[in-house]
Amino acid sequence: MAEKERVIITQGQYIASAVKKEQYPEKELPEIVCIGRSNVGKSSLINSLTRVKGLARVSSQPGKTQTINFYELGVRIADVKDRKSFYLVDLPGYGYAKTGKGNRKIWAKFIEEYLTTSPRLQFVCQLIDIRHEPMVSDVGMFRWLVERGIPVLVVATKADKIGKNAQNRQISIMRKVFGIAELSILPYSSLKNEGRSDLLDVIGDTLIQC
Template sequence: MKVNQAEFIISAVGPSQYPEDALPEIALAGRSNVGKSSLINCLISRKNLARTSSQPGKTQTLNYYKVNQDLYFVDLPGYGYAKVSKTKREQWGKFIEGYLLNREPLRLVMQLVDLRHPPSKDDQAMYEWLRHMDVPVLVVATKADKIPKSRWPKHLKIVRETLGMDKGVQPLMFSSELGLGKDELWGILEQAIAYGEPEPQTEEVLTTASTDPQPS
């Protein structure tokens, strides 16, 4: 997709603040340091539109970014931080759960995991919940540039097996620094916007896809 316009719309704290124009929404879920903001900036070819919170894990809002007049990226609050009370975490959990289950324009959740490390228990719980609730999900393995290319297959296998992904289905490997996976990811997102849940990324598809960095 050629991005001609991208803008931050709102940090929503509840359903009453969600946009009402019914454009398709692509949500991003993951730990607070997994690279959600960097992925958004890479996809829209902007450096600083999406910014990382100065207090990760404390600001719990849904950040809406409109791309052209075609879709919204919705940056969900990062999970994995325990510096808040159990009651507050439960409130945030219900807020996010309500969005994921009830938001009509939602087409796909991109769940970001750090390719350098095995998925955490929070990553596993999120993926299992999304699958159980039949929420369309695409696993995106970020920070591929931090690992030698020769080790990519090993780390992808660890991610796939730890999350319990279906046989033959692979995470999509991504690097915001290199632009790796950018074109492939846009292709998946365009399919999700047009037709609903995209086809799973199979090993064959990702093996034949270019692994050369693309300009960001």
């Protein structure tokens, strides 16, 4: 018999797209962010997590998301009386624009402003394709977030594409590249919803503390 999920998404809906503070949603809710390179599977993960088909548009064209997209999710947590709500925030993919190596800007000014000024940001899910070693832009983004005291959870996407042993090897490589031996990395498959309950548990624990 399948184990009952501790954290259940009860509803999910698109709320707003923004490129400046004035366009952020008025309702004050905790915010959990998804960020990653273009085509890493952010939209697929959002659709998998919410189980709302097509909530986030999946595109084969890199760099399609050009705005900060806010989705409001409702959550029921086992042994918690009141239901919780939060914003799942989808940021544009980084690392796609072809710019000079000397002064590569991997995210737009409005993304930097959001990440450094939002008072309700709880943590960032940094998505990285588990099949590949983290790229320079991945490492740069990770360090940028850590240096600013923004909590990061590395989510290794497309985990269904490789076997368990290969997953473990890739996670070891990621930890070595990031230079943190005990770095928490969560393998995720949007296709099979593997890792979904683990990510929901992290979200639930965060919301309980808000």
